[in-house]
Amino acid sequence: MLDGLIERMLTGDKRATARLITLVENDDEKAREIISKIYPHTGSAYIVGITGPPGAGKSTLLDKLIRVAREEGKVVGVIAIDPTSPFTGGALLGDRIRMQRHSTDPGVFIRSMATRGSLGGLAKATADAIKVLDAYGCDVIFVETVGVGQIEIDIVKTADTVVLVTVPGLGDDIQAIKAGLMEIADVFVINKADKEGADATYFELSMMLDLEKERWERTGWRPRIVETVATTMRGIRDLWSAISEHREFLERSGEIGRRRQFRAEEEVKTIVSGRISRIVGEKLGEEEISSLIEMVVRREIDPYSAADRILEEALGVKV
Structure with a gap:
């Protein structure tokens, strides 16, 4: 399905283009696949x-x-x-x-x-x-x-x-x-x-x-x-x-090259941040994260230590 839409979009099909934009707007997984395939163009x-x-x-x-x-x-x-x-x-x-x-x-x-x-x-x-x-x-x-x-x-x-x-x-x-x-x-x-x-x-x-x-x-x-x-x-x-x-x-x-490099860096950082947030949510769950937040509110742990603990438990790496 996606390959057909992309092929039609590349030949100037407006309907296919509109459909692809809807997909990248609503479906993160399909967005990843679409961008991967069209990026060379x-x-x-x-x-x-x-x-x-x-x-x-x-x-x-x-x-x-x-x-x-x-x-x-x-x-x-x-x-x-x-x-x-x-x-x-x-x-x-x-x-x-x-x-x-x-x-x-x-x-x-x-x-x-x-x-x-x-x-x-x-x-x-x-x-x-x-x-x-x-x-x-x-x-x-x-x-x-x-x-x-x-x-x-x-x-x-x-x-x-x-x-x-x-x-x-x-x-x-x-x-x-x-x-x-x-x-x-x-x-x-x-x-x-x-x-x-x-x-x-x-x-x-x-x-x-x-x-x-x-x-x-x-x-x-x-x-x-x-x-x-x-x-x-x-x-x-x-x-x-x-x-x-x-x-x-x-x-x-040559400033256009520097600007586009900056944009690429920011986009990659945004994607990484979003994926880390999703992994954290999947690994720990809202209840465990909320518990840590409550500890911060009660001054039992500082915000940096809470963030370190979340990342260590979710990603399995020492921060």
Whole structure:
């Protein structure tokens, strides 16, 4: 069954591709088998992360970016991460509704995925879904995060270029950038730039970038600031140019190789951590682990010693 789906996906079959993404999202064992078989066909797609707070217009912006990318003949993949429905466990917002004009385009594949409790603004299966779309033949894959502000830093473990979208008049938005998002953005977008306060937001971002001058001089890339009005296409081509410029910089400097090595390391660590957690649960069971946790609460054992004991009993090795 899997071999047939993979063969069809590699020839551009959208239905087979959608089925494979569902499998990697819902079945860990099948995900392992699928990724193992398709991995040699991956590595060609360029990944662009779109992040930022709710209400910034990320989906509308992405809708227009798809249009510009298609004008260049790019095969486009989109993974839109949504909150989880409490009833079905599926994606709650359904960003594909906003991008429905592209649904009949054979050169565009759009998929909404639920976070299912995963922090960092991304679904746990995002990395595997990206690999499926990469093998499917996408030239560029956009990943839109759920839009939860300060915890969306996981996008840096996924994307080659990170686009941070903000809007005028949101003081908390700028505070979120100061709190950590500033360090991961390669391109800043001030969307809804026709609103009052756009100039002030541009000034604040510019000042914040000036304060990081030493870092930009060291890395060789100063993040671009682009003003857009997504609903009217204003600035969208400038944004696409900024993304393309950053890609050229990464490839010219060799930074793209370092970024992808970092991502591979993080992915392997995440897989190892997940498997160790599963082994611990299978070997010890919830009752024994809970007993150790209660000992920590009663100050009968410290947290490090409790962790050492769990690993020693589960893995059979001295920590």
